[in-house]
Amino acid sequence: ASVFRHTLASRVNTVCSYCIAALIISALARGEFAGRSEMCLLYQSGAAQCTINISIVPNEYFEVPFDSNMNRTKNRPLVRGQISPLHAVSFALACGVPGVALLTLAVNPLTGFLGALNIFLYTCCYTPLKRLSITNTWVGAVVGAIPPVMGWTAATGCLEPGALLLGGFLYSWQFPHFNALSWNLREDYSRGGYRMMSVTHPAMCRRVALRHSLGLIALSTVAPALDVTTWTFPLISLPINLYISYLAFRFYHKGDRNSARKLFFCSLWHLPMLLLLALTCKKYSRSQEDAALPPASLPPSLPAN
Template identity: 50%
Template sequence: MCGYAMAPMATDLTCLFATTAGTGLCIASANTFNQLMEAPYDAQMSRTRNRVLVRKVISPLHAASFGTITGILGVGILSAMVNPLTAILGASNIVLYTCIYTPMKRVSIVNTWIGSIVGAIPPMMGWAACTNSLDLGAWVLGSILYAWQFPHFNSLAWNMRYDYTKAGYHMMVNANPALNSRVSLRYSLLLFPLCYIIPYIEMTTWWFALDSTIINSGLLLGAFRFWKNSNDKTARDLFFGSLIHLPVILALMMAHKKNWRTDNQKYDLEDISDTELKNITK
């Protein structure tokens, strides 16, 4: 929704609702197939052992049917009621999550970088839904979501590291704990310049640069402590800090958004001749 709200176009509530519904259905489809594929391994992890497929509350056939139906409906809604570009992004995210990210978790730590792409695409879908394009603003929004996921997920993974090992997942936190915390710190730092690009390309006022610096500094402090001394407490602090960080950053971004419509209307008035302007104001 933030991607749609930040796009430089007039808001169409029908399109917004269709985008939200279609994106939600695509996410439901991807998550369903993910849990279907990982049910035997989820049973070995404390965080996931109570999922419905693990407890056999529903059958694999029901799950596969639900995943297929929600995927078709989600992409169909985006294609018919939004635009083909947004539908392609939605379909691509389903494929990326289920066919690349999910199996790669058992092969290589690169899965974390692939999974972060999955999380970066939804705001780009919102932008594409509004503009039918992927302008620089869409890529910056996606990059912010991409970078945020490393301190978020790597701190979560720290307290799940023994479960990941038991279930046979190849995660950064198991293969190289020092890299796990170092990557969290690096991407927390990256959030600063990414947020500064937002006012630079005139998506927001420069007040967002100031506000985002304060919020990003809080996340960076947590990431620094996690890097300096990785333990359950610093990981937990960073994880919960990331849960607060993202909605606050996005809310501030929308609060400081420049009034594109007003600016465009001013430019339009400058192009109107004096005679036409008098007729309009009569």
């Protein structure tokens, strides 16, 4: 996920904003909204927000005893008793059930399935794994990668290589983002009993952040090969991809708080910038290009015999 925060409450809002923005951009970047109204996109965005809400609430509900030991989470509403567990669970159900139903009925069943899958992965896999194994980071990255895939399936009704590519951007981006964030919160995570790479495998934490930063360059190069963008995209995205890779290399080499902080803050603007560049360089199909031409510029059709 991610994605995301200065205090956990504000970071959750940032995660939601990034997920929704990535979801919309990934849908628009394909340029295949023919026959689909703006209302469909509204349904999808609102329902996706509901599925995000239901994922967050159980995470906080089950972790109240541990969050009270951490500085950055001890002021959560459930920890402080500002809302009751019953209210939290009711809110999750009120968001989750209509959200998945709306995605299934108003958008398409595939998008609804992906929304339900994301809820399952976050609540039943990622949340308990945080206290058991560092694999929680990889599971969490999958959770964060699914929303843009949902955007693609909502626009096209099918799962295509381009959808997996956009999901791959989110997947790889989350490692430099979260690993840098967790590096300066190692003491907090250790106090809460969470098994994060930064706590139990610090060398791996830095190495994985660098590896996936470089992976963003490779993914950007694959985009035009899959007809998602033009070949301009790998070129104009190269400076920002090289910059985050440079900061990841410094983080890998130094492993100090300053290098981790710089990498984290870079990741906050890198993702929206990368998606914006992908949107501006989207690949149009021949039929879309012809539809955009005025009638006078189209080649004349042959008369019927």
